[in-house]
Amino acid sequence: MRTLKAVLAGCGGMARAWLKPALGIPGLEIAGLVDIVEEAAKARAKEFGLSGAVISDSLDEAIDRVKPDMVFDVTVPEAHHGVVMTALSRGCHVLGEKPMADTMAHAREMVAAARKAGRLHAVIQNRRYDPNIRRLKRFLASGAVGRIGTVNCDFYLGAHFGGFRDRMRHVLLVDMAIHTIDAARYLMGSDPARVVALEWNPAGSWYDHDASAAAIFTMSDGTVFCYRGSWCAEGLNTTWECDWRFQGEKGSALWDGAKEMRAEVVEKTGGFISDMAALPVPEGDPADRAGGHTGLLGEFVACVRGGGTPETSGEDNIKSLAMVLGAVESSGTGKWAEITWQ
Numbered sequence: 001m002r003t004l005k006a007v008l009a010g011c012g013g014m015a016r017a018w019l020k021p022a023l024g025i026p027g028l029e030i031a032g033l034v035d036i037v038e039e040a041a042k043a044r045a046k047e048f049g050l051s052g053a054v055i056s057d058s059l060d061e062a063i064d065r066v067k068p069d070m071v072f073d074v075t076v077p078e079a080h081h082g083v084v085m086t087a088l089s090r091g092c093h094v095l096g097e098k099p100m101a102d103t104m105a106h107a108r109e110m111v112a113a114a115r116k117a118g119r120l121h122a123v124i125q126n127r128r129y130d131p132n133i134r135r136l137k138r139f140l141a142s143g144a145v146g147r148i149g150t151v152n153c154d155f156y157l158g159a160h161f162g163g164f165r166d167r168m169r170h171v172l173l174v175d176m177a178i179h180t181i182d183a184a185r186y187l188m189g190s191d192p193a194r195v196v197a198l199e200w201n202p203a204g205s206w207y208d209h210d211a212s213a214a215a216i217f218t219m220s221d222g223t224v225f226c227y228r229g230s231w232c233a234e235g236l237n238t239t240w241e242c243d244w245r246f247q248g249e250k251g252s253a254l255w256d257g258a259k260e261m262r263a264e265v266v267e268k269t270g271g272f273i274s275d276m277a278a279l280p281v282p283e284g285d286p287a288d289r290a291g292g293h294t295g296l297l298g299e300f301v302a303c304v305r306g307g308g309t310p311e312t313s314g315e316d317n318i319k320s321l322a323m324v325l326g327a328v329e330s331s332g333t334g335k336w337a338e339i340t341w342q
Helices: 015-022 038-047 059-066 077-089 104-117 131-141 171-188 292-306 314-333
Strands: 004-009 028-034 054-056 070-073 093-096 121-123 148-156 192-200 212-219 224-230 243-248 251-255 261-268 275-278
Touching (some): 004 015, 004 059, 004 292, 015 028, 015 038, 028 038, 038 054, 070 077, 070 292, 077 104, 104 121, 131 251, 148 171, 171 192, 192 314
Parallel strands (some): 028 054, 070 093, 093 121, 148 224
Antiparallel strands (some): 243 251
């Protein structure tokens, strides 16, 4: 098995979440580290024992020296377009951090460039590979509660980052809600159509800009998805994966974002309130893709090596980005926004 070489661009704190699982993938070598602050790349190399890795502040230079099979893009959102376009133009496959891009125009260019280059481009939406989400998807897809008509999702955390996120515009929608929105697309199995949204910065917020939001999405199959959240909610926090409610034709399901899943289905109708029966949610299937970053990185490397398309390819993930940026557009205009990605 030929060893595949990767260059990782962007050596901030998030790089740790990539390097740890990447170093455990057989046949993969992290052969280069790139950061505009070269000392950051040197620090990551020392931390992870990558003494033989090429260190550079230039992606082009690193590609010249390493000749990698793939580039891992762990830069800030505004840099994704430049990194991805450079890597694709040099013949590299690319797996990048979320959100996919800072604008829809950039995202479309990236999708077109990957198609033209005949290379893979995917986004590391690690929540897709949460075993609890895979378990819930299997349950909903079984039709146990009937066709889903409404999905509600709440996210409330008091996150004190103290870095660039504190200064970031649309921080909740762009940096965090992208996870939930992509998970919702996966769980519902439908594409987005329209959105109306509101952003605000509540009293006591330590963010410079709006850190709370509410959005209502209509989907292509008529399902309605409602998202509410805040990144400056002190107390009574949800999990990072949110609190979920799925309302179906025959019953409803709840998920607390962790291990607890509950469902009830109609047992008898005729009264003012139907009689309900508890319905157990089966345990997950070992065949399900899981493992967060480890699962996604492993799948991407396997696709580079043997063919196939990653589940979170840019061609698919652009729809999740369109939902987020559609919500941002709507919050600015106060009107419904049409969601398009072609």
